Amino acid sequence: xxxxxxxxxxxxxxxxxxxxxxxxxEIGPGLAKAAVVAEVDGAMIDLHAPLPSAGEVQLRxxxxxxxxxxxxLRHSCAxxxxxxVMRLYEGVQLAFGPYTETGFYYDMALEKxxxxxxxxxxxxxxxxxxxxNERYERLEMPRKEALELCREMGQKFxxxxxxxxxxxxxxxxxxxxxxxxxxxxxxHVPSTRFIGKGFKLLxxxxxxxxxxxxxxxxxxxxxxxxxxxxxxxxxxxxxEEAKRRDHRVLGKKHNLxxxxxxxxxxxxxxxxxxxxxxxELQNFIAEHLQRQGYGQVFTPHIGKLELYxxxxxxxxxxxxxxxxxxxRDQMKKLADEGCSCGDLANMLSEGEIExxxxxxxxxxxxxxxYASEKRSYRDLxxxxxxxxxxYRWEQSGELGGLSRVRSFTQDDAHLFVTEDQLSDEIxxxxxxVKIVLNTLGMDDYRVRVGLRDPNSDKYVGEADQWxxxxxxxxxxxEGMGVDFTAEEGEAAFYGPKIDFVVRDVIGRExxxxxxxVDYQLPQRFELEYTGADNQTHRPVMVHRAPFGSMERFVGVxxxxxxxxxxxxxxPEQLRxxxVSEKSETYGKEVEQRLREEGFRIEADYRxxxxxxxxxxxxxxLIPYMLVVGEKDAENGTVTVRDRIEGDLGxxxxxxxxxxxxxxxxxxxxxQVGGSRNDGDQNS
RNA sequence: GCUGCUGUAGCUCAGUGGUAGAGCACUUCCUUGGUAAGGAAGAGGUCAUGAGUUCAAGUCUCAUCAGCAGCUCCA
Numbered sequence: 087x088x089x090x091x092x093x094x095x096x097x098x099x100x101x102x103x104x105x106x107x108x109x110x111x112e113i114g115p116g117l118a119k120a121a122v123v124a125e126v127d128g129a130m131i132d133l134h135a136p137l138p139s140a141g142e143v144q145l146r147x148x149x150x151x152x153x154x155x156x157x158x159l160r161h162s163c164a165x166x167x168x169x170x171v172m173r174l175y176e177g178v179q180l181a182f183g184p185y186t187e188t189g190f191y192y193d194m195a196l197e198k199x200x201x202x203x204x205x206x207x208x209x210x211x212x213x214x215x216x217x218x219n220e221r222y223e224r225l226e227m228p229r230k231e232a233l234e235l236c237r238e239m240g241q242k243f244x245x246x247x248x249x250x251x252x253x254x255x256x257x258x259x260x261x262x263x264x265x266x267x268x269x270x271x272x273x274h275v276p277s278t279r280f281i282g283k284g285f286k287l288l289x290x291x292x293x294x295x296x297x298x299x300x301x302x303x304x305x306x307x308x309x310x311x312x313x314x315x316x317x318x319x320x321x322x323x324x325x326e327e328a329k330r331r332d333h334r335v336l337g338k339k340h341n342l343x344x345x346x347x348x349x350x351x352x353x354x355x356x357x358x359x360x361x362x363x364x365x366e367l368q369n370f371i372a373e374h375l376q377r378q379g380y381g382q383v384f385t386p387h388i389g390k391l392e393l394y395x396x397x398x399x400x401x402x403x404x405x406x407x408x409x410x411x412x413x414r415d416q417m418k419k420l421a422d423e424g425c426s427c428g429d430l431a432n433m434l435s436e437g438e439i440e441x442x443x444x445x446x447x448x449x450x451x452x453x454x455x456y457a458s459e460k461r462s463y464r465d466l467x468x469x470x471x472x473x474x475x476x477y478r479w480e481q482s483g484e485l486g487g488l489s490r491v492r493s494f495t496q497d498d499a500h501l502f503v504t505e506d507q508l509s510d511e512i513x514x515x516x517x518x519v520k521i522v523l524n525t526l527g528m529d530d531y532r533v534r535v536g537l538r539d540p541n542s543d544k545y546v547g548e549a550d551q552w553x554x555x556x557x558x559x560x561x562x563x564e565g566m567g568v569d570f571t572a573e574e575g576e577a578a579f580y581g582p583k584i585d586f587v588v589r590d591v592i593g594r595e596x597x598x599x600x601x602x603v604d605y606q607l608p609q610r611f612e613l614e615y616t617g618a619d620n621q622t623h624r625p626v627m628v629h630r631a632p633f634g635s636m637e638r639f640v641g642v643x644x645x646x647x648x649x650x651x652x653x654x655x656x657p658e659q660l661r662x663x664x665v666s667e668k669s670e671t672y673g674k675e676v677e678q679r680l681r682e683e684g685f686r687i688e689a690d691y692r693x694x695x696x697x698x699x700x701x702x703x704x705x706x707l708i709p710y711m712l713v714v715g716e717k718d719a720e721n722g723t724v725t726v727r728d729r730i731e732g733d734l735g736x737x738x739x740x741x742x743x744x745x746x747x748x749x750x751x752x753x754x755x756x757q758v759g760g761s762r763n764d765g766d767q768n769s
Numbered sequence: 770g771c772u773g774c775u776g777u778a779g780c781u782c783a784g785u786g787g788u789a790g791a792g793c794a795c796u797u798c799c800u801u802g803g804u805a806a807g808g809a810a811g812a813g814g815u816c817a818u819g820a821g822u823u824c825a826a827g828u829c830u831c832a833u834c835a836g837c838a839g840c841u842c843c844a
Contacts, residue, residue: 289838294772
């Protein structure tokens with residue numbers, strides 16, 4: 087006898103074999119119709135699969151309101167998509183077809199590659215399959231039979247997967263709907279009818295078999311599905327909305343930065359308006375560095391290869407660096423000797439000839455500053471900060487907007503501390519990151535503690551030092567009072583780290599602020615200090631950058647504010663608008679006064695109607711407009727218009743200055759509440 | 770780096786192998802208007818670059834450069 091416990095606490099008993107669907111039918115035909123899949127003792131099971139014949143189980147029936155049911159639907163839809171493709175095209179080899187956070191994909195190899203022009207045809211075929219309402223039928227068989235079956239079907243990826251990834255499984259499952267049969271763990275909706283009309287093919291991309299770049303590249307067909315068409319429409323609408331916040335689009339529209347083919351890929355040109363944002367952020371950090379006892383330094387953009395041989399950056403990370411700069415005389419000599427590029431690379435690696443490197447990191451330079459003086463424990467911590475520009479040869483396919491560039495400026499600092507000071511110093515660094523994020527109202531981030539991957543050999547240093555450093559990071563993260571995840575394989579090659587990770591508008595994650603603990607570089611550079619015991623000791627290093635890089639941070643910030651910056655960051659804080667050309671003289675007086683007070687102000691004296699000037703200023707996302715007309719000239723007032731609130735009325739110029747200055751000092755972040763004043767009503 | 774797509778005016782984009790187009794922006798003139806678009810005229814192009822096919826190429830082919838999506842990578 088089987089006892090079924092339901093989430094509401096009720097229980098039902100069955101003598102004969104039943105499925106979750108049978109139970110649902112008994113409870114009510116409405117539930118039976120709405121049920122998509124079931125959960126038995128926490129494990130997903132097909133609705134029509136038989137429940138155990140005896141004992142007691144917890145049963146939960148999932149409907150389209152459950153997120154887990156949506157994942158199942160998407161997985162089922164992936165099968166339908168594969169089925170459609172196989173009906174339409176020859177020689178389709180299927181790889182994997184899972185659901186994702188927002189949809190699903192199927193990786194496959196075809197004789198003739200698909201293009202987006204094929205989408206309507208595939209979608210039409212999928213509609214047909216949905217209408218055919220084929221049942222998803224689960225088949226289980228021993229691995230030998232499964233292997234044989236996949237061989238017969240000519241599905242070489244499935245064969246390989248059974249032989250490698252699924253080597254430990256004795257029994258394998260397949261799902262069949264209509265003529266389509268696929269190796270699959272499940273689960274699925276009962277039949278294709280459940281998929282409905284809320285699906286859409288989205289894009290086509292390349293993907294490597296099993297995610298390995300040395301394997302064959304497949305075609306990945308991206309799509310999504312929702313339980314109803316309305317949800318699909320909303321999803322597509324959200325994607326469109328996100329595109330409007332894209333920093334690459336807004337950066338161009340508002341003249342913040344640019345890229346230029348002639349300058350080179352991944353090399354940012356900061357235009358005056360973008361430079362203001364970056365400079366204000368730097369000033370903001372610099373103020374906190376001063377408070378926290380940092381010393382500001384400047385170092386060159388290049389350094390000898392010897393420096394990076396010592397640090398370990400060269401030749402091991404050569405492929406992500408710009409190639410070394412070799413002296414002219416040396417190049418000539420080598421050329422005369424008939425030396426090949428390969429020979430040159432070898433000689434550089436071996437240190438037989440010297441060269442310079444565009445710096446990929448600032449740490450070695452800062453280390454040499456530390457080493458330039460005899461240090462006592464009384465000097466520690468030594469905190470060296472620099473907005474240091476570094477150069478990395480990112481793969482061409484990785485470049486994108488401000489998020490991934492080949493030259494970027496880190497708000498970098500290196501702390502040289504005693505073992506005893508380490509914990510407090512890490513805390514102080516984390517505080518700084520939190521101050522930055524709080525000030526800007528960015529609360530949508532996650533914290534990641536990056537630990538070494540025990541199976542990799544890319545790390546340098548002793549295991550016990552790593553253990554201590556990792557423990558210090560964990561402890562610091564715990565002390566922050568926010569959720570964090572510890573992730574193996576996310577450490578730097580010299581030590582573990584604590585990263586602040588945010589998402590951009592298209593859902594990609596970016597590491598911003600970072601704090602890293604390092605026992606290795608002090609050792610490689612043989613750094614020392616004299617302790618209270620008059621013995622020589624080795625300092626520990628902390629690398630930290632609250633923004634990460636100015637480029638990436640500004641990129642994220644543009645998307646965060648949709649380019650409508652708070653007053654203290656706005657490239658153009660104020661715009662003065664004259665009601666008519668009669669007020670130009672008074673306008674110039676007011677403009678000059680505000681400029682002297684330190685505001686970034688522009689004025690619009692054109693013979694246009696006020697309404698037109700206001701509209702332009704709104705679309706340009708100017709925080710405050712100062713309207714001056716003949717009445718203002720008489721009374722010595724300005725009529726303030728807030729980008730968000732609208733007309734605030736006339737006030738004496740001096741009163742406006744006080745108000746605006748206060749908002750700048752407070753770094754106030756004011757979010758748009760209304761619906762029509764975020765400047766993109768027209769786009 | 771790999772796969773696919775894209776590159777036309779400052780911006781967003783039309784353009785059938787046969788004389789280069791629109792909207793916005795810009796310039797000039799008219800309008801002097803108090804809180805989201807006043808009117809008229811004008812200027813603006815090596816169709817990314819280089820080769821090829823063709824009587825003829827923005828359009829077809831190839832290469833290069835750059836961008837986009839995804840994959841791989843990110844000290």
